[in-house]
Amino acid sequence: MLSTGVDEPVDAPPARSGRPRLVAAVLALAAVVALAQFYGYLRAVVGVAMFVGILVFGSRFIQQLGVAHPQPEISDVSDYGLKYVCTMCGLELKVEKAARDKAPTHCMEPMVLVREDGKPPLRPV
């Protein structure tokens, strides 16, 4: 019988134990019991629940701040004669560089992308 020498698949994620949650639940219960002597059980439960909720929300928010947004792919489209036109007041904006994004707004309306002379783009912009 052949043996690979590895008992478990290498790519399998480590099994998560419920130990941190159990410790957190015990700590929360202890905090409720300790605070209940001074403030009563209702206020202690509400206070601990608010603490845990704010802690979880805040830690997730801080984690999201660390995630860098990818740079948009910007290309030079100055030869294509593209411009955005405001249908309300007639303002025209010539497009020199573009990324895949939504159209700018003017007069509270999204501007319309039109092409005037110039060669057409090889791919949709």
Ligand SMILES: [Zn+2]
């Ligand atoms: Zn306008």
